[in-house]
Amino acid sequence: xxxxxxxxxxxxxxxxxxxxxxxxxxxxxxxxxxxxxxxxxxxxxxxxxxxxxxxxxxxxxxxxxxxxxxxxxxxxxxxxx
Amino acid sequence: xxxxxxxxxxxxxxxxxxxxxxxxxxxxxxxxxxxxxxxxxxxxxxxxxxxxxxxxxxxxxxxxxxxxxxxxxxxxxxxxxxxxxxxxxxxxxxxxxxxxxxxxxxxxxxxxxxxxxxxxxxxxxxxxxxxxxxxxxxxxxxxxxxxxxxxxxxxxxxxxxxxxxxxxxxxxxxxxxxxxxxxxxxxxxxxxxxxxxxxxxxxxxxxxxxxxxxxxxxxxxxxxxxxxxxxxxxxxxxxxxxxxxxxxxxxxxxxxxxxxxxxxxxxxxxxxxxxxxxxxxxxxxxxxxxxxxxxxxxxxxxxxxxxxxxxxxxxxxxxxxxxxxxxxxxxxxxxxxxxxxxxxxxxxxxxxxxxxxxxxxxxxxxxxxxxxxxxxxxxxxxxxxxxxxxxxxxxxxxxxxxxxxxxxxxxxxxxxxxxxxxxxxxxxxxxxxxxxxxxxxxxxxxxxxxxxxxxxxxxxxxxxxxxxxxxxxxxxxxxxxxxxxxxxxxxxxxxxxxxxxxxxxxxxxxxxxxxxxxxxxxxxxxxxxxxxxxxxxxxxxxxxxxxxxxxxxxxxxxxxxxxxxxxxxxxxxxxxxxxxxxxxxxxxxxxxxxxxxxxxxxx
Numbered sequence: 001x002x003x004x005x006x007x008x009x010x011x012x013x014x015x016x017x018x019x020x021x022x023x024x025x026x027x028x029x030x031x032x033x034x035x036x037x038x039x040x041x042x043x044x045x046x047x048x049x050x051x052x053x054x055x056x057x058x059x060x061x062x063x064x065x066x067x068x069x070x071x072x073x074x075x076x077x078x079x080x081x
Numbered sequence: 082x083x084x085x086x087x088x089x090x091x092x093x094x095x096x097x098x099x100x101x102x103x104x105x106x107x108x109x110x111x112x113x114x115x116x117x118x119x120x121x122x123x124x125x126x127x128x129x130x131x132x133x134x135x136x137x138x139x140x141x142x143x144x145x146x147x148x149x150x151x152x153x154x155x156x157x158x159x160x161x162x163x164x165x166x167x168x169x170x171x172x173x174x175x176x177x178x179x180x181x182x183x184x185x186x187x188x189x190x191x192x193x194x195x196x197x198x199x200x201x202x203x204x205x206x207x208x209x210x211x212x213x214x215x216x217x218x219x220x221x222x223x224x225x226x227x228x229x230x231x232x233x234x235x236x237x238x239x240x241x242x243x244x245x246x247x248x249x250x251x252x253x254x255x256x257x258x259x260x261x262x263x264x265x266x267x268x269x270x271x272x273x274x275x276x277x278x279x280x281x282x283x284x285x286x287x288x289x290x291x292x293x294x295x296x297x298x299x300x301x302x303x304x305x306x307x308x309x310x311x312x313x314x315x316x317x318x319x320x321x322x323x324x325x326x327x328x329x330x331x332x333x334x335x336x337x338x339x340x341x342x343x344x345x346x347x348x349x350x351x352x353x354x355x356x357x358x359x360x361x362x363x364x365x366x367x368x369x370x371x372x373x374x375x376x377x378x379x380x381x382x383x384x385x386x387x388x389x390x391x392x393x394x395x396x397x398x399x400x401x402x403x404x405x406x407x408x409x410x411x412x413x414x415x416x417x418x419x420x421x422x423x424x425x426x427x428x429x430x431x432x433x434x435x436x437x438x439x440x441x442x443x444x445x446x447x448x449x450x451x452x453x454x455x456x457x458x459x460x461x462x463x464x465x466x467x468x469x470x471x472x473x474x475x476x477x478x479x480x481x482x483x484x485x486x487x488x489x490x491x492x493x494x495x496x497x498x499x500x501x502x503x504x505x506x507x508x509x510x511x512x513x514x515x516x517x518x519x520x521x522x523x524x525x526x527x528x529x530x531x532x533x534x535x536x537x538x539x540x541x542x543x544x545x546x547x548x549x550x551x552x553x554x555x556x557x558x559x560x561x562x563x564x565x566x567x568x569x570x571x572x573x574x575x576x577x578x579x580x581x582x583x584x585x586x587x588x589x590x591x592x593x594x595x596x597x598x599x600x601x602x603x604x605x606x607x608x609x610x611x612x613x614x615x616x617x618x619x620x621x622x623x624x625x626x627x628x629x630x631x632x633x634x635x636x637x638x639x640x641x642x643x644x645x646x647x648x649x650x651x652x653x654x655x656x657x658x659x660x661x662x663x664x665x666x667x668x669x670x671x672x673x674x675x676x677x678x679x680x681x682x683x684x
Contacts (some may be wrong), residue, residue, distance in 0.1 A: 016622075018638070019630035033387055040414065041572065041604055041640040043131060060418040063266050064389050 001054075006076045012071065013049040017042050028070040043067065050076075099443040102456050102479040111432060113475035115345040118486065125489035127523065130341045134376070137305060144308035145315075145336040146184060149375035151305065154181035158351075158378050165354075167396060168385045171280075173210055180217070180375075183296075185303035187218020190295045194273055198223040198306070200466050201245055203231040204361075205238060205252040205261075207360035208385045211277045211292060212361060215251045220314060220333075221305050222494045224249075226326070229317035230574075231256055234637030236584055237326070239264040240269060241318050245328050245530060251275045251292070254284045310334040316530065316571065319464035320577025322567040328530035331467050336376060336526035337370075338468035342488060343373030346460055347404055348433045357398070357406040362463045363574060365437055368524075369406055371469075372498035374562045377661045383663035385646075390418045394426050395598075396508025408438040412457060412570040420452040428453060433475055435460055436494050438573020439605040440561040459484050461561065463547060464575070467524025467541065470557050483558040485550075492519035495553050496544060498584035504541040507553075515565055516551040517544040567661045569598035570659040571587065571606050576640055576660060584635045585610060585642075588628055590618040596642065597665040609640040611664055611683075613650045620647035642662055648684035 001007075011023050014036070021036040032038055038046070047066055051058045054076065058066070065071045089553060115121050135152045136143050140508045153163065154177040164175040167438070175183065192596045196202065206212040206548045212228075219226045227245050229238055236469040238260055242250065247270065251259065261274070265288065267467035276284040277544040284291045315331040347369070355374040358368035374381040382400055386392055388411050397405065415422075415673045434449055441459040448456040461484035471486035471493060493505040495514035495660065507514045518525075520543055529536045539546055550562040569576040578596040584592035595612040598606030614620055625645050630643040650659045655678060666673050 018633055019626035020634045026613070036528060037232065037234075037633070037638050040410070040644060041601075041607065042638055044414075044603065047645070061391070061422060064391055 001076050003073050003077070006073045007069065009050075009053060011071055013046060013053065016049070017045050026069060028073075029068050032067050042061065075081070093622045099481040102450065102481065104447075104476055104478050110433070111350055113348050113350075115348070115351070115474050115489070116476050118474060118477050119486065120680055121345070121485075122489045125514065127337070127490060127607045130490065130523075131337050132263075133340055133344075134337065135285055135574055136310060140478060141305075141307040141496075143310040143333050143336065143354065144220065144223070144305050145372060145376075146335050147305050147308075147529065148336050148340065149372055150177065150180050150221075153177040153375070155380050157207045163375060164210070164213055164381050165400070166208075166213075166383045166385070167400070168209070173365065175210070180214075182301040183214050184218040184221055186299040186300050187214050187680070188221040188230045188303045188305075189299040191219060191222040191224060191249070193295070193299065194223065194275075194290075196249055196272075199250040201227060201316065203227045203229055203242060203250045203251060204246045205231055205233075205256055206277065207231050207253070208360060208383050209253070209277065210383075211251070213371060213383065215426045216361065216367070219301060222658050223308055223312060225313045225316055226367075227318070228363075229360045230360060230637075230639060231316075232637050232639040233260070233362070234633065234635050235264050235639065236635040237637065237640055239267050239582065240580075241326060241343050242268050242329070242431055244325060245316055245318070249275065251277070253277045254279060254286065257286065257289065271618045281329060287527050292328060295480055297678075308333055311527070311566065313527070315367065315467075317367070317464045319364075319533065320568055320580060322577065323579050324535070326577060327468075327532055327535060328529055329526040330526060330528045332527050336372060336525035337371040338522060339368050340376040341490070341651045342469040342472075343369070343379075344378045345474065345488060346469040347373065347406060347435055348475040349374065349377040349379045351378055353379045353432075353491045354382055354401055354430070355379045355390075355404045355405045355406070355593060356384070356400070358388070358393075358400045358408065358411060359382070359406070359438075360572075362665075364467070364645050365406075365408075370469055374666075388414065390415045390422055392396050394428075397428055397431060399424045403430050404433045404435075405431060405526070406435045407457075409436055409441045409445060410438070410604050412436060412441065412448070415452075416445060416448050417603075420448075421491060423452055431455070434458060435472075437462065437469070437569045440482070440484065446479065446481040461485070461549075461559070463549075465526045465545070466518065466522075466524065467548075468596060469523075470522075480554075480556075480558050483554070483560050487518075487558050487559075487561065491522055493553075493559060494519070494544070495519070495551060496541070496546070498541070502541075505547075510555040511563055513550055513552050514562075515543075516547045516549045518547065519543055520545050523682075560591055567597070569596070569608055571598065571601075571607050571608055571640070572604045574639060576608055580633065581608060581642060583644060584632050585612060585628060587635070588631045590614050590624065591628070593659065594658040595651050595661050597661050597668065599644065599665075600666060607643040608641065609644040609646070609668065611646050611651060612647050650681065652683045653681050654678040654681040 166417040202224040274289040278284040357370040456471035497502040581596040582594040599609040
């Protein structure tokens with residue numbers, strides 16, 4: 001996936017979880033929880049949706065890599081298992 | 082052993098089915114403070130518990146901050162670490178001596194600002210050092226402290242500032258801009274706002290004062306004025322089924338309970354490194370995230386970052402945490418990650434683990450044994466009780482799924498309300514009723530602020546009624562069943578459905594809204610809303626997102642619904658009350674129970 005495709009996917013998923021959030025305003029390295037007021041349940045739902053939409057298995061231990069936009073992009077730009 | 086019992090609230094009570102975890106007769110390397118439960122309960126009395134504290138010098142009363150800070154700063158622990166703060170990329174240590182000086186500055190600053198005895202000081206911040214200094218300094222100045230949760234949205238914040246008649250708000254520049262500034266006009270009573278800048282920077286926002294400048298100008302000498310043990314000290318908001326949030330009032334006297342429960346329920350010893358993961362925006366994070374460890378002379382670890390299992394394990398290992406007080410939602414998230422994440426960690430310092438917030442399921446208690454070599458010790462209390470009331474102790478066998486037995490000095494019972502409005506005690510084991518506590522312990526709430534009628538409703542004769550349904554077994558262990566009302570318990574926080582429904586009703590498309598707690602394997606319950614739209618609005622995904630965004634913007638992520646479903650209309654009683662219970666029973670596929678009062682059903 002390209003960076004733009006990944007960011008579009010993130011925007012769409014977050015639109016269902018935290019529609020008030022505007023990811024265009026979030027710096028790539030900012031923690032999404034702070035920048036967008038997401039709680040841990042939101043992050044859990046976000047990671048579950050990433051898995052559902054990309055069909056890529058995401059081990060629990062990878063969650064900390066998926067809490068910034070740059071982190072998500074890097075994660076999905078590398079070839080999945 | 083008993084089979085799991087289904088309950089009216091839909092949660093299977095986690096009863097029986099799990100072997101008890103037997104504790105050794107002689108304690109481990111550190112003998113537990115409460116070694117013999119029966120003997121300690123028999124010998125316990127409140128004057129002796131009070132005598133564990135010093136009181137203000139010269140018999141001038143009892144002040145929480147003196148017991149937490151000044152008495153240790155004047156003693157052999159003066160140069161030991163009192164507060165160890167682990168920030169994002171930074172850390173800071175305050176010895177008791179430093180903590181005394183800095184909290185004295187706060188007390189002086191409040192006097193300069195004209196905040197007299199009894200003035201209401203609200204704090205709204207993440208877990209930053211200034212928050213801890215502000216709370217303790219305000220207690221020294223005999224102000225009333227009310228901590229607010231920083232994940233609240235603007236609406237819950239403004240409403241609590243209004244109800245609590247805030248005189249002063251101490252918050253951060255970022256939170257002020259995002260959550261308070263726009264609603265400031267609603268708070269004419271609020272005299273001052275003090276802002277803490279980002280990473281030590283000063284602030285310059287109109288209508289506010291700068292923390293750093295005020296602190297620099299304030300001296301480090303302060304003598305706590307005479308403090309009546311019954312003086313109001315803390316205000317903690319909680320939620321009921323209906324009406325606005327209630328401000329539970331606690332007195333300085335509560336420190337007797339904070340201290341003694343720190344000893345017995347958390348087994349705090351002088352050399353401990355204690356970590357309470359709760360945010361001070363909730364009562365646990367104040368009673369046990371600030372007060373109890375400090376009164377007990379224990380190093381209090383504060384971690385600024387939000388939950389992340391790897392980070393937490395690293396903290397446990399690096400900081401040599403010996404006593405850890407956390408919550409079911411976090412434990413269940415760690416379980417999901419699996420014990421492999423703990424491989425190679427040296428957690429040899431860890432001695433005791435406790436949990437609070439909602440009942441800890443037996444699997445999670447046992448996972449503690451598997452992953453950490455010891456069970457999580459569940460305990461039970463509420464905002465209104467001010468301190469731990471029922472607990473599992475270091476030296477007492479654990480029955481996984483039980484909240485344990487009452488603290489020494491606390492009498493708990495299972496009651497049934499009778500037709501005449503009185504109550505009867507249920508003495509037969511394993512019969513469901515309302516959990517009640519005999520009134521009169523030091524940290525019992527002294528009232529709900531300006532809500533005398535709601536306060537009185539909590540009592541029947543000598544009993545405080547908790548609103549929780551429970552059972553007691555033949556050994557005196559208590560088992561939680563569910564709430565007697567419609568209050569939602571999500572990630573350990575009580576959420577009043579009315580507050581959420583009111584925010585939804587503010588949206589122009591909403592005709593009716595009802596909010597329930599939907600059982601969730603991680604959070605215990607999540608907030609789920611049912612909404613009926615006004616004519617001319619279509620129930621679709623775009624509308625769902627609009628309402629969700631609306632609710633989150635007003636309420637914040639911790640209170641707003643996680644799910645919204647549409648209905649053509651909602652089930653109501655003849656008197657017009659929405660039947661949340663019926664919505665919940667249907668959501669869970671449970672029997673609908675008595676629906677004789679149902680007037681208009683949902684569609």
